[in-house]
Amino acid sequence: MLLNENFLMESQWGQKLFHQFAKEEPIIDYHCHLEPQTILENKRYENLTQIWLNDRGAGDHYKWRLMRANGVPEKLISGDGDDYEKFLAFVQTIEKAPGNPIYEWSHLELRRYFDIDLTIKKENAPEIWYQANQKLQTDAYRPKELLKMMKVKVVCTTDDPIDDLAAHEALAKEKDSLKVLPTFRPDASWGITEEHFGEYMGKLAQCTHQKIESFTDLTQALSKRVTYFHEKGGRLADQGLNTYFYQKASETELNAILTDALQGKRDFSKKETAQFKTAIQLHLMKCYHQYNWTMQMHMNALRDDSATMKQRIGINVGGDSMGDQVNLASNLVSLFSDAQEQAILPKVILYSLNPADWLPLATAMQSFQGEMIQKLQLGCAWWFNDTCEGMRNQLTVMAQQSLLANFTGMLTDSRSFLSYPRHEYFRRVLCQLLGEWVDQGRLPEDLTYLGKIVKDICYGNAYHYFGFFEE
Numbered sequence: 001m002l003l004n005e006n007f008l009m010e011s012q013w014g015q016k017l018f019h020q021f022a023k024e025e026p027i028i029d030y031h032c033h034l035e036p037q038t039i040l041e042n043k044r045y046e047n048l049t050q051i052w053l054n055d056r057g058a059g060d061h062y063k064w065r066l067m068r069a070n071g072v073p074e075k076l077i078s079g080d081g082d083d084y085e086k087f088l089a090f091v092q093t094i095e096k097a098p099g100n101p102i103y104e105w106s107h108l109e110l111r112r113y114f115d116i117d118l119t120i121k122k123e124n125a126p127e128i129w130y131q132a133n134q135k136l137q138t139d140a141y142r143p144k145e146l147l148k149m150m151k152v153k154v155v156c157t158t159d160d161p162i163d164d165l166a167a168h169e170a171l172a173k174e175k176d177s178l179k180v181l182p183t184f185r186p187d188a189s190w191g192i193t194e195e196h197f198g199e200y201m202g203k204l205a206q207c208t209h210q211k212i213e214s215f216t217d218l219t220q221a222l223s224k225r226v227t228y229f230h231e232k233g234g235r236l237a238d239q240g241l242n243t244y245f246y247q248k249a250s251e252t253e254l255n256a257i258l259t260d261a262l263q264g265k266r267d268f269s270k271k272e273t274a275q276f277k278t279a280i281q282l283h284l285m286k287c288y289h290q291y292n293w294t295m296q297m298h299m300n301a302l303r304d305d306s307a308t309m310k311q312r313i314g315i316n317v318g319g320d321s322m323g324d325q326v327n328l329a330s331n332l333v334s335l336f337s338d339a340q341e342q343a344i345l346p347k348v349i350l351y352s353l354n355p356a357d358w359l360p361l362a363t364a365m366q367s368f369q370g371e372m373i374q375k376l377q378l379g380c381a382w383w384f385n386d387t388c389e390g391m392r393n394q395l396t397v398m399a400q401q402s403l404l405a406n407f408t409g410m411l412t413d414s415r416s417f418l419s420y421p422r423h424e425y426f427r428r429v430l431c432q433l434l435g436e437w438v439d440q441g442r443l444p445e446d447l448t449y450l451g452k453i454v455k456d457i458c459y460g461n462a463y464h465y466f467g468f469f470e471e
Contacts (some may be wrong), residue, residue, distance in 0.1 A: 002107060003111060008425070011431075013445070014432040014435025017454050018431040019057040020447070021450075022454050023146055023424070024457040025151075026150075026152070028077065028132070028154040029155050030154065030156045030411050030462055032158070032413060032419075033157070033415045034157055035058075035415075036171065036180055038168045040170055041103065044138075044139070044141065045136050047084075049084070049086045049087045051416070051417060051418060052109070059078065061316065061415075063319075064145065064317060066094075066097060066102055067099065068091040076089045078313050084230065094121075095120070095121050104425065108118070108421040109421055113135075116128055143417050145174070146418070154179065154462075155178070158238060159184065161186050161188075161189065161225040161229075162207050163182070174230070181233040182229050182234045184293075186222065186284060187239065187240045189222060190281075192258075192266070192268055192400070200263060203467075204218075213262075214255050215254040215257075215279065222283065226287040230291045235294065235467050235468060236294045236295075236296060237293055237294070237296065239281070239284075241297055242298075243300070243323060244328060245277075246334035246335050248275070278335065281335060287344055289345035294347040295346050296349045297352045298379075299328060299355040300328060300357055301321075302322065302323045303319075303320050305319050322354050322384055329357065329363075334365075347375055348376045351382045353382055355393060358393070358397045361378060373406055373465075374403060374461075374465070378394065381465065391430075395433055404457070407461060408465050409459070430466045
């Protein structure tokens with residue numbers, strides 16, 4: 001039976017762990033792409049398409065990629081086509097997606113939010129559309145209420161250093177148990193090869209009320225923004241590195257690179273690009289360490305593969321793929337060693353889109369542990385690895401190379417308010433894996449011991465690790 005109460009779990013011990021310990025735990029979503037302004041406005045969505053697939057051109061590009069593979073016209077994916085026709089196109093796509101996590105997630109989302117247990121197929125489309133839309137017209141289906149429905153306690157959005165964080169500030173003033181906190185995403189600050197780098201520097205200078213003419217000016221501006229984010233509740237940063245090469249540089253070299261970039265140069269050498277990126281990382285690590293932040297590092301992603309798609313539709317629309325930088329771990333080791341020598345190494349979570357990196361990263365991070373519980377973490381299975389098998393593999397690597405019981409658990413990395421059943425999916429995978437180890441005699445038949453590990457990975461570790469609830 002599709003999505004029965006024990007789906008993904010054959011082990012009876014896994015079933016016990018899920019139903020008795022994991023199922024009812026709250027959620028800390030420490031990395032997502034929800035818009036804080038949308039949470040603040042808390043407006044109702046008109047129909048299922050707008051909340052599930054496409055809201056004024058923004059949507060869930062996990063689903064968009066599948067629709068393109070099914071030959072759906074772009075007008076019915078990211079475009080301005082009729083909402084019901086978009087929904088039908090998605091339904092017909094899902095019918096062809098057995099084995100894809102989107103198939104299971106989509107059914108789970110209908111079950112958990114709308115109590116709709118119909119199979120997603122063309123014959124059921126009118127009834128699914130009707131039932132979901134009826135509920136979406138009620139106040140119980142506004143964004144804040146949807147988050148509370150899933151017991152979400154913390155949402156960490158992804159924000160540019162130049163953002164004013166006005167929505168976060170307004171949300172913080174509300175008498176509400178839900179915390180919506182900013183995350184510092186500074187990628188643009190080292191994007192010297194990007195077309196709009198000079199324009200971005202101007203905006204950064206404006207919001208920090210200073211000039212940016214030297215590398216010291218730039219680092220001072222970034223320091224100011226880290227402080228500002230901290231004052232608004234920020235406790236994490238997220239570096240979208242894609243690739244990373246460690247390369248030291250003198251202050252003279254960094255000033256020369258920045259001057260050229262501000263004057264419009266974009267064809268920098270690989271060495272210059274690496275020098276600038278490394279210097280920014282080290283400065284930001286110092287800032288994060290000062291405030292006891294956690295630095296997330298997302299790596300080995302290829303962005304905007306299709307120049308045509310980027311030109312026609314834009315970025316973050318499902319045109320990315322897995323990278324294949326082979327010497328990632330050795331370059332990170334050099335960066336971490338440098339930071340450790342300067343006593344500025346912060347808490348770090350390492351995510352690679354390429355699972356071939358997980359074992360090298362997990363072994364490398366163990367060389368820099370100390371001072372606290374699990375200072376460095378292997379991040380959860382990310383993006384294209386957000387599958388049953390991907391989650392199992394990541395959990396296994398974390399267990400074999402470090403301490404699984406210290407893992408900070410799942411996040412959504414999503415732009416959708418209906419994505420939170422992914423936490424349930426992860427918890428089922430976790431419990432099944434632990435249950436298998438019990439069945440194999442690798443773990444004791446001890447519900448108290450195992451239950452604590454499960455509850456900690458689902459919620460408790462994130463609660464203590466990030467410091468969201470510390471005054």
